[in-house]
Amino acid sequence: MKKLSKKERERIDEIIRRLIERYGGESRTYLEHNNAWQLLFATILSAQCTDARVNIVTKDLFRKYKTLEDFAGADLKEMEKDIYSTGFYHNKAKNIIACARMLLSEYGGEVPKELEKLIVLPGVGRKTANVVRGNIFDIPSIVVDTHVKRISKKLGITTTEDPVKAEFELMEVLPESVWIIWNLDVIALGREICVAGTPKCDRCFLADVCPSCKG
DNA sequence: CTCCCGATAT
DNA sequence: ATATCAGGAG
Numbered sequence: 001m002k003k004l005s006k007k008e009r010e011r012i013d014e015i016i017r018r019l020i021e022r023y024g025g026e027s028r029t030y031l032e033h034n035n036a037w038q039l040l041f042a043t044i045l046s047a048q049c050t051d052a053r054v055n056i057v058t059k060d061l062f063r064k065y066k067t068l069e070d071f072a073g074a075d076l077k078e079m080e081k082d083i084y085s086t087g088f089y090h091n092k093a094k095n096i097i098a099c100a101r102m103l104l105s106e107y108g109g110e111v112p113k114e115l116e117k118l119i120v121l122p123g124v125g126r127k128t129a130n131v132v133r134g135n136i137f138d139i140p141s142i143v144v145d146t147h148v149k150r151i152s153k154k155l156g157i158t159t160t161e162d163p164v165k166a167e168f169e170l171m172e173v174l175p176e177s178v179w180i181i182w183n184l185d186v187i188a189l190g191r192e193i194c195v196a197g198t199p200k201c202d203r204c205f206l207a208d209v210c211p212s213c214k215g
Numbered sequence: 216c217t218c219c220c221g222a223t224a225t
Numbered sequence: 226a227t228a229t230c231a232g233g234a235g
Contacts, residue, residue: 029231030231031231042231043231043232044232044233046230046231046232047219047230047231047232047233048219048220048221048229048230048231048232048233049220049221049222049230049231049232050222050229050230050231051230051231052223052230053221053222053223053230054231084220084221085221085222086220086221086222087219087220087221087222087230088218088219088220088221088232088233089219089220089221090219090220091218091219091233091234092219095233095234122234123232123233123234124233125232125233125234126232126233127231127232127233128231128232128233131231143231145230145231145232146229146230146231146232147230147231148231163232183231187231195229196228196229196230197224197225197228197229198225216235217234217235218233218234218235219232219233219234221230222229222230223229223230224227224228224229224230225226225227225228225229
């Protein structure tokens with residue numbers, strides 16, 4: 001970890017402590033799934049879509065397509081209808097089918113745990129890959145989604161809008177034990193209080209340790 | 216950088 | 226009417 005001033009180290013540790021106190025310190029994804037490839041597909045579907053919507057769609061989707069072979073053999077147009085309400089449905093349907101086929105042809109139907117293997121799967125970037133690594137394989141992983149990008153910067157813990165740079169900045173400052181928790185708890189904070197539009201700083205439990213809070 | 220895109224909140 | 230949502234690819 002990067003060497004910080006004692007004061008800054010204590011500030012970040014206090015933020016972590018309060019996040020865990022409020023939202024929990026255990027790894028638990030918001031996307032419902034029963035196995036690795038289901039979480040992979042759910043995460044692909046979650047691009048620019050609420051996870052509440054994804055969970056509605058995957059409930060029926062995983063009942064209709066029960067195996068990887070079912071996904072690999074799916075009809076594109078029918079899959080587009082099945083996932084329509086998540087948006088970006090053409091790209092997502094195409095990617096999920098291609099992804100299923102690659103998992104079968106390249107990895108014997110198993111989801112690989114290596115970042116380099118995950119990010120070359122169709123529709124899978126660093127964010128999706130790190131969700132799978134953290135939640136399925138318990139590998140410490142920083143997941144930079146829209147909430148983590150926005151709130152980490154507001155808290156003065158990151159200095160950039162670039163998700164990859166933010167990922168490495170967070171790895172330098174957060175202990176490995178909270179990498180996954182940071183993502184999940186910051187999402188919770190982003191929904192309840194530090195919303196994208198007008199953040200509710202007046203009732204934020206991090207107000208006194210957040211440089212973006214004026215009050 | 217642009218494009219992909221429906222559902223929901225404001 | 227506009228902004229935003231567990232982003233990724235060209």
